[in-house]
Amino acid sequence: MSVLALDIGGTKIAAGIVDGGVATHLAQVPTPSQEGPTAIMDAAWQLADRVRCGADGAPSRLAVASAGVIDPLRGFVTSATDALRDWAGTDLRSGMDARSGLPVSVLNDVHAHTWGEYRHGRGRGHDSMLLIAVGTGIGGGYVVDGQLALGSAYVAGHVGHVDVAAADGIACSCGRTGHLEGVASGTGIEQRFLAATGEPRRGGEVARLATTDEPLSDAARAVITTAGHSLGRAIGGMLNSLDPGLVVLAGSVARAGDLWWDAVHRGVAESAMTIVADTPIVPADLDNAALVGVAAWSNAKEEQK
Numbered sequence: 575m576s577v578l579a580l581d582i583g584g585t586k587i588a589a590g591i592v593d594g595g596v597a598t599h600l601a602q603v604p605t606p607s608q609e610g611p612t613a614i615m616d617a618a619w620q621l622a623d624r625v626r627c628g629a630d631g632a633p634s635r636l637a638v639a640s641a642g643v644i645d646p647l648r649g650f651v652t653s654a655t656d657a658l659r660d661w662a663g664t665d666l667r668s669g670m671d672a673r674s675g676l677p678v679s680v681l682n683d684v685h686a687h688t689w690g691e692y693r694h695g696r697g698r699g700h701d702s703m704l705l706i707a708v709g710t711g712i713g714g715g716y717v718v719d720g721q722l723a724l725g726s727a728y729v730a731g732h733v734g735h736v737d738v739a740a741a742d743g744i745a746c747s748c749g750r751t752g753h754l755e756g757v758a759s760g761t762g763i764e765q766r767f768l769a770a771t772g773e774p775r776r777g778g779e780v781a782r783l784a785t786t787d788e789p790l791s792d793a794a795r796a797v798i799t800t801a802g803h804s805l806g807r808a809i810g811g812m813l814n815s816l817d818p819g820l821v822v823l824a825g826s827v828a829r830a831g832d833l834w835w836d837a838v839h840r841g842v843a844e845s846a847m848t849i850v851a852d853t854p855i856v857p858a859d860l861d862n863a864a865l866v867g868v869a870a871w872s873n874a875k876e877e878q879k
């Protein structure tokens with residue numbers, strides 16, 4: 575059964591028709607992120623309706639992944655950053671149901687990404703999996719015994735906000751200090767590079783510099799190595815405490831190259847107890863994972879009824 579799926583992020587809204595592990599009829603628009611929840615939901619539904627009209631057959635359900643802390647049971651956005659103005663408190667499920675006339679299910683975007691990778695990507699055949707998405711920020715999701723861990727406040731998987739030594743004293747986006755995200759996210763890499771060199775560079779450019787022999791290359795290598803190593807140390811701690819059968823690394827920073835991956839593995843080797851040290855750590859491989867995942871989540875909820 576095909577599902578009409580939406581992914582509402584801080585910069586863009588994506589939509590598609592999902593059948594199994596594949597999303598087609600893909601389209602996207604910029605998120606009117608500072609215009610408030612009504613404008614965001616209007617833009618999301620206009621996009622989804624356009625996708626629906628271009629597809630054969632009518633999808634029977636709408637599945638919505640969104641940035642922010644999402645309570646999938648009540649359908650609310652319980653917390654969100656300023657990236658989406660006034661998004662916290664939005665009754666996302668009712669709002670999208672009223673616009674679409676379709677049954678709607680909602681889920682946090684990283685939880686959706688995790689579920690997609692678990693059901694249709696690298697996680698197939700595993701009972702448990704930890705996904706870490708390393709992009710502008712660092713998010714994650716944890717599947718244990720085939721169930722997505724949501725957490726009692728729906729915050730489970732915020733793995734960017736664990737302490738690592740290299741981030742000691744560094745301010746984090748969450749308002750605390752010393753967290754992994756401050757040194758290992760794309761934003762953290764850019765800020766650490768700026769602090770070391772006085773030169774503003776995008777994260778992708780820092781990763782490129784780290785592979786060359788230019789005046790700023792040594793600084794770039796140090797920043798990329800610290801980012802990967804800190805992530806590896808944190809993953810080691812999570813292997814010890816959660817014992818997932820598989821760790822999947824997604825997001826733009828996971829494409830930073832061999833220097834970064836080697837540093838990740840070195841950090842894991844230093845931190846993980848011997849019994850879990852051989853847990854596979856692999857790159858994600860599912861396209862449109864949040865769309866596929868939120869649709870798969872919607873299907874799973876439907877089957878449980």
Ligand SMILES: [Zn+2]
Binds near residue numbers: 736748753
């Ligand atoms: Zn934090």
